[in-house]
Amino acid sequence: MEGGMIIFCCSSSAGSPLVFFLEDKDQSLWWEFGGLCGFHIRGGRLERQPGSEGAERKKRVVVLGTGWAGTSFLKDLDISTYDVQVVSPRNYFVFTPLLPSVTSGTVEARSIVDPTYRGRGASLAPDWNSSLGVTVLNGWALRNKLLADCLKIDAANNKVFCRSNLDENLAGDPEFSLEFDYLVVAVGAQANTFNTPGVLENCHFLKIKEVDDAQKIRRSVIDRFEKSVLPGLTEEENKKNLHFVIVGGGPTESFLGAILQDEIHCISFELQIFDERISTFAKLKFIRDGIDVQTGCRVLGISDKEITMKTKSKGEVRQVPYGLVVLSTGVGPRPIVQGFMEQIDQGKRRMLATDEWLRDKGTENVYALGTIDQRKIVDDILSIFKAADKDNSGTLTIEEFQDVRDADGNPRKEVDFEGFKEALCLVDSQRKSLPATARVAAQQGSYLTKCFNHREQCAELPEGPRQFHGSGRHQFHPFWYKHLGQFAPLGGEQAATELPGDWVSMGCSTQWLWYSVYASKQVSWRTRFLVVSDWTRRFVFGRDSSRI
Amino acid sequence: MEGGMIIFCCSSSAGSPLVFFLEDKDQSLWWEFGGLCGFHIRGGRLERQPGSEGAERKKRVVVLGTGWAGTSFLKDLDISTYDVQVVSPRNYFVFTPLLPSVTSGTVEARSIVDPTYRGRGASLAPDWNSSLGVTVLNGWALRNKLLADCLKIDAANNKVFCRSNLDENLAGDPEFSLEFDYLVVAVGAQANTFNTPGVLENCHFLKIKEVDDAQKIRRSVIDRFEKSVLPGLTEEENKKNLHFVIVGGGPTESFLGAILQDEIHCISFELQIFDERISTFAKLKFIRDGIDVQTGCRVLGISDKEITMKTKSKGEVRQVPYGLVVLSTGVGPRPIVQGFMEQIDQGKRRMLATDEWLRDKGTENVYALGTIDQRKIVDDILSIFKAADKDNSGTLTIEEFQDVRDADGNPRKEVDFEGFKEALCLVDSQRKSLPATARVAAQQGSYLTKCFNHREQCAELPEGPRQFHGSGRHQFHPFWYKHLGQFAPLGGEQAATELPGDWVSMGCSTQWLWYSVYASKQVSWRTRFLVVSDWTRRFVFGRDSSRI
Known part of the structure; x- marks a missing residue:
């Protein structure tokens, strides 16, 4: 012992x-x-842990963050090859797509968080729950996961500096540093206020995808209803308190709107859902439900009482009193990432840039997942085209072109220069603008796990495309995002979905598809059980409006 | 409309x-x-609401608090006779006996709170859940329950002054006042620190029975474990952080100790469980589990690092470093009650005093439930004895004695003065020292509902004992607490219970009795379903240690 x-x-x-x-x-x-x-x-x-002593030193991997990207990366990582340390300000994983449901009390916060984020191979204890596919928070997780904020990445010296976010009164120094051989930055993003005055002070944020924010919104909604029954409030005051405004109109926002609309009928928000047919359907449904959908507006400022908006077309400025504003627009890098970007000469970029293998540009051993800007591949590949087109014919033969594929990933028989360029631009525009969604982050995490697990094999037998700047091939295939469609729940047991192949489905049956997809996507049987029982509970017993 | x-x-x-x-x-x-x-x-x-207009003005009842007492009172109150307003800082009812389970994550906070606190007769809406015995938060609750703190009771003018505890930024005046014909004070108590220095600043409190406190304890426990794995902590620092101290040793505290002991083996607390056999059993079990039980100690002060304790017998003073202290000793009146006590000349009392009918001494229409001091009945009844004993024989005949009963409530054939006094003192000592538990509060609430619902009948046909100070009989039977036994869960699937008839049971089967009693005591099918599924979840998936 x-x-x-x-x-x-x-x-x-x-x-x-x-x-x-x-x-x-x-x-x-x-x-x-x-x-x-x-x-x-x-x-x-x-x-x-068997074999943890004596053997040659394993490569140290430090992972920052336990969101979708970090968790997906850790899930299947071979910890017999790497010594892994995870640094995260929270000791759980959140199933973020259901966070809007937390704001309305349809699903409990605790049902969508999971302290178990190591799946296979890491359980050091005989786990009697393994028959259910569940691992409890185990020895691995304890020793290798540190509850702290990462303050600084020192890429030159392969070090990160952290500070524990635990109770300040506890004995022991809260600051510590960790050395790494590989660093995986998966810290997510923070809300981008676009420097609009008053936003930070007066808005709720949902885009940053924290449980706290969702709970705060829930509590604020309940507060406004409770206030409405106090004696002595005028109709005007109540009208103001119960005017809920959502700024932003993606699927998450429409979901939130839909949920709040289940509770009250006075929400205005801008609507820009991915597919025009869905936007139209959603807009009509929302208008029918009493939601005021304002498109083409810009928020100029938010005071503690009013929002100042400007209509883009007419330039008309008006003040709208509100009770609650949820801002759900863009995201930007967190300060830690911003500081790191300055170190590696990316200070002027909007987001951290990586190459096709998710390695941060300007470093050798730092990877980034989630909210990143992948390198534009068009320039590189055009150079490759020209180099490969040895006979200067403007077309590539099948041999010359064997490593270049079209937008659907299929090999092409032959292509001319313009067609090639056009195809690449299409690919490129899709690649660089990957949204900051759970699915992108999860796919990036899994991709990186594969690279890490096959590092030795791929060093001997590279599987990537031919290198242009060097000789031979790249070690790995580049990362490629597979789009599998997108949901937009619209409230009142209705949803819309957009699936690959330009297929759009809307209505009540889609809501049931949504239920089944979201239940199956849960990371553990525990959360699956909890989420499904939350839905059941809501159907049977109604919503819980307790203010806790 | x-x-x-x-x-x-x-x-x-x-x-x-x-x-x-x-x-x-x-x-x-x-x-x-x-x-x-x-x-x-x-x-x-x-x-x-049918009949809410036109009819003669109903008597206005204002209820302060939605704990056990307030909820039990409201549950069966006939709202066709009374116009009820409830003022409470929370919009839900908490099943407090399971709060210690929340500290350990065995049961979720949300599973033991219930926004539905009106049972029969109040549902204005056709309720499709009624087949399940459940009512959702309904129209009645909305219009009649105000989320606010009561700041002042003005008994002379039949008014209460309140202030909403909702978001300060909302439109409308947060302060309001309510007039009443009857006031029911059921605000509970607050922790009594006995003026021990440092207690307020450095302790957690469980006795005040709020969800927040339980959640804070849970989070603090998790923090201490998470801290223990950070790099660079010495063994000494870890030992200190993981030393949990519980001050107080009633059933609740032993329950908390038992639960924390499931997680860690270094708790010291004073133990004074109701029954000596149980105390001994519990003490032995705790010592076997590595809990350091210190009896006969007094806490002199608590700094942010150490507790100063004094052994009562030897007078020895020592400092003990700690990571977490939970204080769970006595309770005292809240400031609102203190202020009211001063108004009605009870300023020097430890607790609000009521008569046998739970009416505050010194008022006509203010009732108090929960943490109260019931009037000593011995003095009154001794006078009754003397007045009834018309022949000055020192004994009462059966006719003289017809309204006076013995400690078990049975009529007595004959009694001498000393025997009578002794019996009354026994009754009295039991009555005045009713503990501040859920069961006492619930019984008081139900008792008062009966009085309110039968007020008119009992005015015509009084059911109470003969009046001494006036003529005729008292309108109602006095309140009488029925003791139904008490549980003390001891952790590791063991519990102890004390039942009427001096019956004591300890061990694993008692734990199962505990499970079934606590499940059946839930106030709604909703919470019953949630609590049982929380227990199931814990058995199947283990505890959730997420820090949210």
Whole structure:
């Protein structure tokens, strides 16, 4: 038994009971407890990881963030090859697509968060839940996940500087640093206010996808209803308090609007859903439900009482009193990423740029996932075209073109220069403008896991396309986003969806498709069970409007 | 349709959709929505309460608080006779006996709170859930429950002054006053720190029974575990952070200790459980589990790092470093009650005193439930004895004694003066020291409902005992607490219980009895379903240690 762990279960004055747990014969009991409640196992045999000593030093991977990108990366990473440290300000993963449901109380915050983010291979304890496909927070997670904010990335010295965000009164220095061989930056983004005055002070934000924000919105909505029944409020005051404004009109926002509309009928927001047919359908439905959809407006400023808006077409400026504003527009990099970008000469960019392999431009061993700007590939590949087109014919033969594929990923028989350029521009425009969604982040995370797990094999047998700047091939295939469609729940048991192949579906059946897709996409059986039981509860018992 | 409600569903700019809901033909749809989500019904036909206009003015009852006492009082109150207004800083009821489970994540906070606190007779909307015995937050609750703190009771003018605790930025004056014919004070108590220095600043409190406190304790426990894995902490620092201290040793505290002990083995607390056999059993079990039980200690002060304790027997003073202190000792009156006590000449008392009918001494129409001090009945009844004993024989004949009963409530054939006094003192000592528990509060609430519902009948046919100070009988039976036993969960699937008839049961089967009693005691099918599914979830998936 390693001495370092004894402290977890001893009291300064009760010495003897220690033996109870420290003796090996009781280990089975210990494991059993561990299976039931996360913490015991954490205090237990953490140091017993087989093969963790003696062998040659494993490469150290530091992962910043436990959102979609970080979690997807960690899920299948081979931890027998890497020594992994995760730094995150929260000790759980959030299923962000259901956050708008938290604002309305349809789904509980706790049902969509999961402290279990290591799937296969990492469970050091015999896990009696494994038959259900579930892992409780296990020894691996304890030792390798640190609850802290990363303050600074020092790429030149392969170090990150962190500060624990835990209770300040606790003993011990909250600041520490970690060294890495590879760094994976998956910290997400923060709301972009576009420097509009009053936004930070007076708005709620949903785009940054934190549980706190969703809960705050929920509580604010309830507050406004509760206020409306207090004695002495005029009709005018109530009208103002119950005017909910949502700025932004993507699928998340329309979802939020739809949900709030289930509660009240006075929401105005700008609507720009991905597909025009869906936009029209949604707009008509919202108008029918009493939602005032304002498109073509710009918010000039937000005071504590009013929003100042400007109509783009007529240039008309008007003040609208409000009770609640949710801003859900763009996102920008977090300060830590901003600081890192300045270090690697990307200070003037809007977002951190990576190459096709998600490696940050300007570094060798730092990767970024999630809210990033992937390098424009058109320029590079045009050079490749010219180099490959050895006979200067303006076309490539099938041999010359074997590594270049069309927008659908299929090999092309032959292509002329203009067609090639056009195809590439199409690809490029799709690639560089990947939205900051869960699915993009998850695909990037999984892609990077594959690269990390096959690093040695691919060093010997590179699987990537031919290199232009060097000789031979790139080690890995570049990252390629697969679009699988998008949902926009519209409230009142209606939803719209856009699927690949220009297929659009709207209405009640789509809502049921939405339910089943979102249930199946849950990361664990635990959250799946909880989310489905939340939906059931809502159907049977109605919404819970408790203000907690 | 009453105009006052239109504001709930209109937007300043979208006028037309209103018609959709205001037309009567759509009423069915409206009800259906209402059944699904609390709020719609709240904005709906609130003014349609049958018979609410025209009839003679109903007596106004103002209830302060929605805890056990207030909720039990409201549950069966006949609202066709009274006009009820409830003022409470929270819009839900908490099943407090399970709050300690919230600290450990065994049960979710939301599973033990219930926004539905009106049972029968109050649902103005056709409630499709009624087959399940559930009412969603309904029109009654909306119009009659105000989310506010009561600041002052003005008993002389039959008024209470309140201030909404909602978002300060909302339009409308947060302060208002309410007039009453009857006032029911059921605001609970607050932690009594006995003026021990440093307690307010450095302790967590569980006794005040708020959801917030339980959630803060949970988060603090998780913080301490997360801190323990950060790099660079010494063994000494970890030992300190993970030393949890619970001051107080009643059933609630032992429950908390038991739960925390499931997570860690270094808790010290004083133990004084109701029954000595249980105390001994619990103490042995806790010591076996590594909990350091210190009895006969007094806390002199708490700094941010250490507790100073004094052993009562030896007078030895020592400092104990700690990571977390939960104080769970006595309770005292809230400031609002303190102020009221001063008004009615009870300023020097420890608690608000009432007579046998729960009416505040010194007022005619103010009742108090929960944490109160019931009047000593011995003095009064001794006078009754002397007055009844007309022949000055020192004994009462059966006719003289017909309204006086023994400690078990049975009529007595004959009694001498000393025996009578002794019996009364026994009764009295039991009556005045009723603990501040859920069951006492609930019984008081139900008792008062009966008085209120039978006020007219009992005015004509009084059911109470003979009056001494006036002629005839008291209108009602006095309040009488029925003790039904008490549980003390001890962790690790063990519990102890004390039942009437001096019956004590301890062990694993008692834990199962505990589960079934607590499930059946839930106030609604909704919370029953949630609590049972939380327990199931914990068994199957383990505890959730997410820090939210």
